[in-house]
Amino acid sequence: MASKEKYLFYHGLPIPKTAHSAESLKYLETFQVQDDDIFCVTYPKSGTTWMQTILPLLLNGGDLTPVENIISWKRVPWLEAANFASVADKLSSPRAMVSHLPYHLMPASFYSSKAKVIYVARNIKDSLVSSFYFHQMAKFLDDPGTFDEFMDKFLAGQVFWGKWTDHVKSWRNTDLGDRILYITYEEMIQDLREVLKHILHFLGREMSEDALDRVTDHSQFKSMKQNKMSNYSLVSEKFMDKNKSSFLRKGICGDWKNHFSPELEAKFNTVIRKEMEGSGITFLWDEE
Numbered sequence: 661m662a663s664k665e666k667y668l669f670y671h672g673l674p675i676p677k678t679a680h681s682a683e684s685l686k687y688l689e690t691f692q693v694q695d696d697d698i699f700c701v702t703y704p705k706s707g708t709t710w711m712q713t714i715l716p717l718l719l720n721g722g723d724l725t726p727v728e729n730i731i732s733w734k735r736v737p738w739l740e741a742a743n744f745a746s747v748a749d750k751l752s753s754p755r756a757m758v759s760h761l762p763y764h765l766m767p768a769s770f771y772s773s774k775a776k777v778i779y780v781a782r783n784i785k786d787s788l789v790s791s792f793y794f795h796q797m798a799k800f801l802d803d804p805g806t807f808d809e810f811m812d813k814f815l816a817g818q819v820f821w822g823k824w825t826d827h828v829k830s831w832r833n834t835d836l837g838d839r840i841l842y843i844t845y846e847e848m849i850q851d852l853r854e855v856l857k858h859i860l861h862f863l864g865r866e867m868s869e870d871a872l873d874r875v876t877d878h879s880q881f882k883s884m885k886q887n888k889m890s891n892y893s894l895v896s897e898k899f900m901d902k903n904k905s906s907f908l909r910k911g912i913c914g915d916w917k918n919h920f921s922p923e924l925e926a927k928f929n930t931v932i933r934k935e936m937e938g939s940g941i942t943f944l945w946d947e948e
């Protein structure tokens with residue numbers, strides 16, 4: 661079980677007490693979603709921080725001012741975070757926000773709004789590896805133990821925000837129609853510029869080729885790693901032990917291959933295939 665010392669249980673999902681409070685969760689439930697709001701929704705460790713850089717750049721015509729001057733979690737805040745009420749009022753329209761919420765826990769006003777959602781999925785095995793290192797560095801999460809032990813917790817949903825499979829399934833079976841765009845971390849790694857064009861089209865925006873080049877350049881892993889407003893270097897050691905891992909750690913696809921033994925992979929595949937059975941959801945990485 662995830663520890664009661666470090667986590668709140670929101671509709672059964674373990675979420676860290678440091679980042680969420682009973683008040684912030686109440687605020688979220690009654691938050692008034694506007695028709696031009698844009699949400700980037702992710703299961704943790706799937707590209708949230710990346711989108712906290714990309715969205716302001718795309719929405720401001722490639723202007724670097726927000727990403728160079730505003731810390732990522734205030735620039736594009738988490739809907740469910742403890743600081744949300746204090747930053748929501750300062751967002752200018754169209755408001756860009758991120759969330760790890762499953763579909764059914766979005767604010768009541770979201771469902772009848774025209775707000776758009778960009779859902780970013782990442783290979784579950786790479787999300788697991790990224791989450792393992794994050795659990796090592798983040799002092800507000802339970803110690804992950806060994807990689808094998810952490811895999812068991814991950815498969816049981818005893819990690820922050822519960823199971824990857826529940827999250828992905830909840831956001832596939834919606835009636836959002838053309839209000840939702842599905843992209844993957846892997847497509848972004850493969851051809852970021854092309855994905856940015858898809859996002860622009862989805863948001864009904866245009867951008868010059870030069871501006872798009874600038875956005876692509878500033879959203880690359882190496883640029884974000886150097887930007888103290890995006891790389892979590894300003895977070896106190898009280899919350900994150902950066903000697904254990906960087907927040908922007910490797911930024912690659914397939915690191916799972918360096919961590920899964922054949923036995924662990926077989927066990928993992930059996931559980932995940934069973935959970936995804938009948939969902940009709942397939943990903944390119946299923947064949948790996």
Ligand code: PPS
Nearest residue numbers: 704705706707708709710790880881908909910911
């Ligand atoms: S969190 O805690 O849920 O907000 O984490 P999240 O931001 O979703 O995921 C962190 C992982 O995303 C990687 N990342 C990037 N990869 C490639 N390019 C860019 N620009 C980029 N920005 C963030 C980050 O390095 C984490 O993955 P790992 O595999 O741990 O490196």
